[in-house]
Amino acid sequence: MQLSKYSASGNDFLIFHSFISEDRSALAKSLCDRHFGIGADGLVVLLPPDSKEVSYKWEFYNDDGSKANMCGNASRCVAFYAVLNGLADLKHSFLSGAGVIEVEVFLKEGLKANILEVSSTLGEAKVLSTHQEEGLNFTLVLMNIPHLVHFASSKEEFLRLKNDLNFLSRLRKKYDANVNIAFLESKVDVLYATFERGVEAITLACGTGACAVYSLLKSKETKTLIPPSGEKLSVFKVGEKIAFKGSVKRICDINLS
Incomplete structure (x- = not known):
């Protein structure tokens, strides 16, 4: 199993993509444990989209294994991951539990850089x-x-x-x-x-x-x-x-x- 770790504003996440949607609560709790696992604030799984309007959809898990509809900093991390892994364009949308999220990755030194600026448009408050x-x-x-x-x-x-x-x-x-x-x-x-x-x-x-x-x-x-x-x-x-x-x-x- 391959996964990646990203951080945004101090929040860190484990990310991987899969063709299979399943309950990964136990996996999230195990991997995110900072003493007995890898350690992270959450686990994000990118899945194939159900429509052409988005590049992918996600399943987000907190470190206690509970599911969450949305996490703003995780949305920026998955944008970087998706672009780096050829899953999406620099500017794209994905489906979260809270609806469609628009994200954009800004290149300065190319995708080989380990730190990039990323924006996320969340919607109306x-x-x-x-x-x-x-x-x-x-x-x-x-x-x-x-x-x-x-x-x-x-x-x-x-x-x-x-x-x-x-x-x-x-x-x-x-x-x-x-x-x-x-x-x-x-x-x-x-x-x-x-x-x-x-x-x-x-x-x-x-x-x-x-x-x-x-x-x-x-x-x-x-x-x-x-x-x-x-x-x-x-x-x-x-x-x-x-x-x-x-x-x-x-x-x-x-x-x-």
Whole structure:
């Protein structure tokens, strides 16, 4: 069995392509284990498409073996993988559990480079509802998957809430959504942290979370979203859709016996 490991904004994924669709939950849990497996945030399997409108479809598994409809940073990783393996053009679409995702790989040094810029256009954000929790305002946004977002009024509040894992975990379970804490550090830079479903902790980065935060900003000019990993993401609008762009690193190829 051959698979590859890629990283985007600190999120790492194991990727391979197959002609067979099957339940790979146990495989994902085994391979993604950082102590007894290879180690990754998720496993992605690329499968032949059901229509000519997309280049492939995917099955995405979290590291605990649970399935997820969408993962923004994984979408950028699979774009790089698909182009490198001749499965798709530089600009293409694929089918996720959350619908069709448009991606583009930008070449500077050719496909032999291990780090390339990749963008992913996720779709339109939909505000579902607003809530108050412990005197704080939260907005529930559907950005392919549900995200609860709060904008901190100060960096101190941002850091305090980011580290209050019990509070974030309770909200995650109550709303069955990723929970994002954000802070506008400048007119361009936005700090954010996402307590992610499946991970059940603050993740190093979350692409859909970055886009959910961006969707609630008054200005729709391009913003720089900065996750805990420190790897910056450019978030912008493409028509009515929200897209984001950042570096993707090809870490290694793996042969499993």
